[in-house]
Amino acid sequence: MTRLRFSANLGFLWNDLPLPDAIRRAKAAGFAAVECHWPYDTDPAEVSGALAETGLPMLGINTITGGAGHFGLSACPGRIDDARAAIEQAVSYAEAIDAQAIHIMAGVAEGPEARDTFLGNLQFAAGLTDRMLLIEPLNAFDVPGYFLRRTDQAMEVIDDVAAPNLKLMFDCYHVARTEGDVVERLEKLLPVIGHIQIASVPDRSAPDHGELNYLKVFSTLLAFGWTRPIGAEYRPDGPTEGSLTWLSSATA
Structure with missing residues (x-):
């Protein structure tokens, strides 16, 4: 029987621990993979060692925020050099730890120039x-002014860049807060989705309560044959271990 698998997002889960120790905790808790936000302060050799020890894949990392309140650089017209340096940094680190994906963070920006800048930086990354x-x-x-706000906008960007390795990160929490109809959008966009993340709506804690019915989300993904680990990117209300009761039922 096919079962869903889950990835611990170590930007939120066990984020009080050094990254290698957080990887080990994720393995002990039963996660099938890990992902993180900004691992750059940790020696990649230490991360690689923990991944090899646990057998967990690192699904992805983010490009840097570029400073407080920025949430990325790649759509910011005045910071193209900084954005490309951040992309190069992320690619280098991903190669060192064999991370499967890189989230190119757009940043706070708007307008046609920001869109052109984003397209150019994504094409640079794809090269x-x-x-x-x-x-x-x-x-x-959560992120006022962020350039990329809706899935239809993201799809236009993906179509225009036309790079085979550029995919949509579908965060059910963000989509529910902005657009609603999460299951309908999942069904429509599944062919271009590279990664899926989950958290309760609207409080962004464990995915076992709130406005979004994750039983329906999970059954939809099973029905459509989704096989990649789903990212648990939520903020625990207390110690991470105390927030994991949902995991055993979701993987049963």
Whole structure:
């Protein structure tokens, strides 16, 4: 029987621990993979060692934010050099730890020049690596002014860049907050989705309560044959271990 598998997002889960120790905790808790936000302060050899020890794949990392309140650089017209340096940094680190994907963070920006800048930087990234590149719409409640806000906008960007390794990161929490109809959008966009993330709506904690019915989301993904680990990117209400009761039922 096919079962869903899950990835621990170590930007939120066990984020009080050094990254290699957080990887080990994720393995002990029963996760099938890990992912993180910004691992750059950790020696990649230490990360690789923990991944090899546990057998967990690193699904993805983010490009840097570029400073407080920026949430990335790649759609910021005045920071193209910084954005490309951040992309090069992410590609180098991903290669060192064999991360499967890189989330190219757009940043706070708007307008046609920002869009052109984003397209150019994504094309630059696609020319550097064959690893999966991800772009993710973020909701305006959490990240006001973020360039990429909706899945239809993201799809236009993906179509225009036309790079085979550029995919959509579908965060159910962000999509629910901005657009609703998560299951309908999942069904429509599944062929171009590279990674899926989950959290409760609207409080972004464990995916076992709230407005979004994850039983329906999970059954839809099973029905459509989704096989990649789903990213648990939520903020635990207390110690991470205390927030994991959903995991055993979701993988049963």
